[in-house]
Each structure stands twice: as C-alpha cells, then as structure tokens.
Amino acid sequence: MPKVRFEPSGVEVETAEGTTILDAALEADVELDHNCGGNCACSTCHVIVDSGIESVNPITEDEQDMLDEAIGLTENSRLACQCQLTKNVTVTIPDTSAQFADFDDFD
Numbered sequence: 765m766p767k768v769r770f771e772p773s774g775v776e777v778e779t780a781e782g783t784t785i786l787d788a789a790l791e792a793d794v795e796l797d798h799n800c801g802g803n804c805a806c807s808t809c810h811v812i813v814d815s816g817i818e819s820v821n822p823i824t825e826d827e828q829d830m831l832d833e834a835i836g837l838t839e840n841s842r843l844a845c846q847c848q849l850t851k852n853v854t855v856t857i858p859d860t861s862a863q864f865a866d867f868d869d870f871d
C-alpha cells in the first residue's frame with residue numbers, strides 16, 4: 765500500500781493504490797483545502813510532490829489548466845484531487861496564508 769507523508773506537519777498515512785492525495789489527506793485528518801470538492805474546478809488543493817512524482821498518474825490537460833491558477837506553482841505541483849497514488853510519496857502543502865501576509869503592507 766502506498767504511503768503519503770504530508771509536510772510540513774510530518775503526518776503519514778497508508779492508503780489503497782489509486783487513492784488520490786486529497787482522499788489520503790482527508791483519511792489522515794490533514795488540513796487541505798478543496799473548494800470544488802475534488803472536481804478539478806479550482807486550484808485550492810495544490811500540493812508539491814517532493815518525492816515519488818514518477819510514480820503518480822500523468823497530469824491531464826484539464827488538471828494543468830486549473831493548476832496554472834495556483835499560487836506558488838512549481839514543476840512538481842499537482843492538484844491533490846487528481847493525483848493518484850501507486851507508491852510512496854512525500855508532498856508539501858503550500859502555506860498560501862503566508863503568501864498573502866504581505867498584503868497588510870499596502871495600507
């Protein structure tokens with residue numbers, strides 16, 4: 765069974781092959797936004813796959829289109845609701861709240 769480690773919390777969960785990273789996060793009570801309910805219609809479930817990216821399903825055009833809206837995009841970025849597990853991975857959940865913190869400086 766594939767195992768997911770979520771950073772920065774360090775929480776790990778084993779899950780069935782084919783489970784999405786979002787469903788693994790929900791199983792493990794890891795906080796991960798998913799405003800559209802996992803329908804590839806937002807970018808709030810953006811995660812960065814730090815290790816094991818070669819073992820997950822290929823990105824689709826629809827996922828890439830939504831992912832382009834994500835804040836802090838990297839070449840290992842995926843939408844957690846579209847990314848299915850087959851082997852162990854480590855993912856980072858970006859701290860989007862920190863990226864908006866500077867907006868207070870515009871007063």
Ligand code: FES
Pocket residue numbers: 797798799800801802803804805806807808809830843844845846
């Ligand atoms: S929850 Fe909206 S795209 Fe994943």
